[in-house]
Amino acid sequence: MIELEPYDPAWVDRFERERERVRAVAPEGLLGVFHIGSTAVPDLAAKAAIDVLAVYTDDSATHEAAQALAADGCVRKRDDPDWQVLNRSGEATVVLHLRPRGADTWRDQLVFRELLRDSPRARAEYERAKRDAAAAHPEDVDAYTDAKESTIEELTARAYELGYDDRLPAFA
Secondary structure, three states, X not given: OOOOEOOOOHHHHHHHHHHHHHHHHOOOOXXXXXXXXXXXXXXXXXXXXXXXXXXXXXXXXXXXXXXXXXXXXXXXXXXXXXXXEEEEOOOOOEEEEEEEOOOOHHHHHXXXXXXXXXOHHHHXXXXXXXXXXXXXXXXXXXXXXXXXXXXXXXXXXXXXXXXXXXXXXXXX
């Protein structure tokens, strides 16, 4: 069941622990580790899964990092050249998104996050889309995700229009 919880400041600590684990387990070619997704946005309801974005120098470093993290107990969920996804379950679910610097999608995730952190209006719009999607698809995570996609795309486009790409890390 998809359950949205009120923002919990403990999510930041969970992210920090996972960031340190990624840095320790898969440091080769690592450019940066970022907290993304709804748990990275104060005052936004979220599923209590921590989304972590790790950006690597290239496809090879991304793939090697995924192998190292899988050996450390993560389960591989996606194995594409420009997007490796792994889950770590236990006391708290963590979803690791590994991307090479050349994949534009990591930029989208960061500008989207920055807009949501800054704009109460964008946050409310996105939370409304999340709640509608959860109500319409309470048992289907993929359908829930798909139902939010147009809102995410609109808000991401708005973030670029407003210049949030100026906040991207220097290695961009």
